[in-house]
Amino acid sequence: xxxxxxxxxxxxxxxxxxxxxxxxxxxxxxxxxxxxxxxxxxxxxxxxxxxxxxxxxxxxxxxxxxxxxxxxxxxxxxxxxxxxxxxxxxxxxxxxxxxxxxxxxxxxxxxxxxxxxxxx
Amino acid sequence: xxxxxxxxxxxxxxxxxxxxxxxxxxxxxxxxxxxxxxxxxxxxxxxxxxxxxxxxxxxxxxxxxxxxxxxxxxxxxxxxxxxxxxxxxxxxxxxxxxxxxxxxxxxxxx
Numbered sequence: 243x244x245x246x247x248x249x250x251x252x253x254x255x256x257x258x259x260x261x262x263x264x265x266x267x268x269x270x271x272x273x274x275x276x277x278x279x280x281x282x283x284x285x286x287x288x289x290x291x292x293x294x295x296x297x298x299x300x301x302x303x304x305x306x307x308x309x310x311x312x313x314x315x316x317x318x319x320x321x322x323x324x325x326x327x328x329x330x331x332x333x334x335x336x337x338x339x340x341x342x343x344x345x346x347x348x349x350x351x352x353x354x355x356x357x358x359x360x361x362x
Numbered sequence: 363x364x365x366x367x368x369x370x371x372x373x374x375x376x377x378x379x380x381x382x383x384x385x386x387x388x389x390x391x392x393x394x395x396x397x398x399x400x401x402x403x404x405x406x407x408x409x410x411x412x413x414x415x416x417x418x419x420x421x422x423x424x425x426x427x428x429x430x431x432x433x434x435x436x437x438x439x440x441x442x443x444x445x446x447x448x449x450x451x452x453x454x455x456x457x458x459x460x461x462x463x464x465x466x467x468x469x470x471x472x
Contacts, residue, residue, distance in 0.1 A: 279407075279463075286364055286463055286464070286465045287399075287407065287450055287452075287466075288463070289460050289461050289462070289463065292460075301459060301460065303458075304458075337406055337407070339407075342412070345394060345454040345456070346395075346397075346412075347394070347395070347396070347397040347412075347453050347454050347461040347462075348395075348397050348409065348412040348413070349399075349407075349452075349461075350408075350409035350412075350418060351408075351409070352407055352408070353406065354406055355406050
């Protein structure tokens, strides 16, 4: 079945970097983009950006433009999201999801989420 | 502050029909299709409705979506205890060149 499996929880200090992986299986990886969404404790969903897995072109939300890098490795069907210069308000669960075609808000399925805690 | 506006909470009793609203603007709901997600406690969001009113395979037909102008609605008929979850709406926003989400509606089944 179509599945996205993410890397495990991380604890980081302010100013450090994080890198979350998202391993895809059950479909042709290069046919669909991967989007990244985060959810701070008790909060709603916040879109961070997405990557086209065949061209590796990216589209980042303006808020994260200067701190985020999304990559994709078609040989291992794994997408990655790196966020640099972490702050305490980056504490959140980070999700990857398979993106629908074009200007779509259709994300299915989602990974299980990766909790990243940022604290001194 | 979310771009799409949803009521923070809703409630209903088993068997009842409930509906939630999602309000946006011409740059998102007014010109793009709406998706709905269900997030059970401690779980990742799950796609419930896409293309305004389409259900992925496996989603019961108790769930239905609709859109009119710059607003959308999700309805659940025959409410069940396992429907207790948070529901998020989403739509692409041409101005932001990315998807935007509502703040979520937490459904309590009494």
